[in-house]
Amino acid sequence: MTSTPSVPTITLNNGATIPQLGFGVFQIPPAETKDATLTALEVGYRHIDTAEMYGNEEGVGQAVRESGIPRDQIFVTSKLNNGFHAPEDALAAFDTTLATLDIDYLDLFLIHWPLPAVGDYVDTWKAMEQMYAGGKVRSIGVSNFQQHHLNRLRAETTVPPAVNQIEVHPYLTQEPLRAYGAEHGIATEAWSPIAQGGVLGDPVIERIARRVERTPAQVVLRWHAQRGDIVFPKSVTRSRVEENFALFDFELTDEDVTDISTLNKDERTGPNPDEFNYIPS
Template identity: 70%
Template sequence: MTSIPDLTLNNGVSIPQLGFGTFQIEPQDTREAVRFALDTGYRHIDTAQMYGNEKEVGQAVRDSGLPRGEVFVTSKLNNGHHAYGDALAAFGRTLEDLDLEYVDLFLVHWPLPAVGDYVETWKAMEEILRSGRVRAIGVSNFQPAHLERLLAATETVPAVNQIEVHPYLTQDDVRAFGTDRGIATEAWSPIAQGKVLDDPVITAIAERVGRSPAQVTLRWHLQRGDIVFPKSVTPARVEENFRLFDFELTADDVAAITALNRDERTGPDPDTFNWIPD
């Protein structure tokens, strides 16, 4: 079976560089999708309270028969729980829903800058880390200004920042800020919801190397050092997205794909997104 490379986070925890995402997978479909991904060879599963499928992710991990230490599980704090006590309680529910002994990585899902309480939230995350119920903590969708405020007011540097990254939104400034401070970048929406797959630069490279445009795009992420977790419920695509480690892009290929940047988002702008669920 293909061996997925691990990256070492800033607290020494190893994380598989390729994972399986569960965003927008309905709860009733999640268990089967995650089990198939684990059977295919994925060992990193990304979920969130907001996705509503933590229970099914946990069931799939337990049903897989794999030792708990062989599967890296990430979840994220929902936007309505940024207050210190609310964050602690919400993490407890995540652990209960997953029905796992611990979570490998727990993230603050959005900074919600108009709410302005993510420093308080991060202090709750630090308490969760001290409790031993999570191996690493991080953030998602944080911009450099959000991170600067966090680093100035708290003691723990986030292990990761999970942000939207793809060839049309390369996020070089955010990625560089993280690299300088030991914060790994995780890329969500890695193929821009399919928008980049018809790009002539990517399709030309794909034709030359005998791979699909999705594989080329995901390989671009890996060679830039991003942690990536494509999502699909189609078995053939799940398997295709896993076959990324028996070919390489040239430096010119990587540069050509990076040059496609348009600063074009498929999701919300973290500087203005302040949605809190009812």
């Protein structure tokens, strides 16, 4: 099997490339993760997004190794567990992630949450810079960082984040934060891209889906792609995995993209990063 050229890639600020469409494994039970990931790789995905806190890194690694696809053709992301923000803990956690995945390197490693009341995420980022310098992670980034968090990193650290993975969907379009990222060379990755299904019954999205003869989910994922974001829908159902992959043989009009964007309500499905300080027990 070879990489599928139908998925565009985005060049990150350090020259690395990342497939714009990936497969997310959030909330997939560990026992099901290997098979779900193998299915995604069979369908054509070459970008897998996991995290220490998901508890399923092992299954992702098994799928990558058993897929028969060369390692350099699969982009693997994981994220730092909230309990390991102290610099020495972060460095150890990264080594644990590599061991759990049982792969030689990561393509991308992220700080999962800024945790503003827990510790200094700037110190955590400096540990991430050490990981990057060590060569076992190709790119480093952040997740759920707001503009003021990113401003501190710009002022106090050396390596800019390659990506910021944030909640984005038609009811939370995140225009100012996305624009900030674009201005400073930080790619936006969109989690909860269909608002956990909450946007799929919207009349605007349904109308566009009827016209282009696609599902509402495909329309929303295509909206993400045309806005230039990296997106990784999750499903354990093969037919849905295939459906989510079929995004690059149709286009929305500029009017469609605008109509969907104007649905914004600044409505989150997940926590506010300025208030979220959860540490797993």
